[in-house]
Amino acid sequence: MSTTMERVRGASDDDSAQQRVGEDLANLTTQLRAWLHTHPPATTASADTVEQLLGLIDQTALRRYVKSAAHGEDFDVVIGAFKARLEAAADGAAKWAHVLDEFECADAVVLLTAHRSKGLEYHTVFFLGIHERQWWAYKKDPIEGTSTFFVGLSRAAHRLIFTTDRADRTSGIADLFTMLAEAGVPEIDHG
Structure with missing residues (x-):
């Protein structure tokens, strides 16, 4: 306060x-x-x-x-x-x-867009559905899209969890998956 x-x-x-x-x-x-x-x-x-x-x-x-x-x-x-x-x-x-x-609402789950979350920090952050249809602007401006992606993921203080399906790994947002793989982000397949 x-x-x-x-x-x-x-x-x-x-x-x-x-x-x-x-x-x-x-x-x-x-x-x-x-x-x-x-x-x-x-x-x-x-x-x-x-x-x-x-x-x-x-x-x-x-x-x-x-x-x-x-x-x-x-x-x-x-x-x-x-x-x-x-x-x-x-x-x-x-x-x-x-x-x-x-x-x-200390125990509540907060849902925010990546833009709205700028400047905030949470123990755990979930990216729900990294899909091309949700990241449609990425293809138009990959630099801005990457920046937005990092704004969202940098909100996590301790844990970051992504959900997606395999189809978008080769789509217009494939670069995001490549960055995650290069960073050593582990994958768990629940398919």
């Missing part, structure tokens, strides 16, 4: 600004915990909770951050989605801890 607040405030390379962010985060956490303690999820509208949180932070800086970090995303749409997700997570919950666990 502090890293995100440092980015929101543009304090990533300034030690004194980082210290202020730490102090502000501690203050925000204290205030939010006190408010949540007196407003249980069963009787508090999710929209009210989000508004309370937004009242504790610099919305101008947050708007600027959302605009720069999520190109094309509208702040009000992001907040609306946040409210809807919080409402779904709070449905039937008695404690905020349960709401936050549900909201975070």
Whole structure:
């Protein structure tokens, strides 16, 4: 959370600004915990909770951050989605801890395109179906296609698993299979 607040405030390379962010985060956490303690999820509208949180932070800086970090995303749409997700997570919950666990979806599987995953990292990444029909643009621009391929595979911190069929080994994306073979990526045939 502090890293995100440092980015929101543009304090990533300034030690004194980082210290202020730490102090502000501690203050925000204290205030939010006190408010949540007196407003249980069963009787508090999710929209009210989000508004309370937004009242504790610099919305101008947050708007600027959302605009720069999520190109094309509208702040009000992001907040609306946040409210809807919080409402779904709070449905039937008695404690905020349960709401936050549900909201975070720590055990969920995240499905992303290679482009959308840029800058993220996961323990295990699956490439579902390396097929020519899914990598149709590769033939038009192999350099960009290879770059996109590496953006996707570099999201894996510990394990990377590919699924495919043998037919595409000689198709327009054969170079991708050659790179994997040259890198020593083991194959398991479940055919």
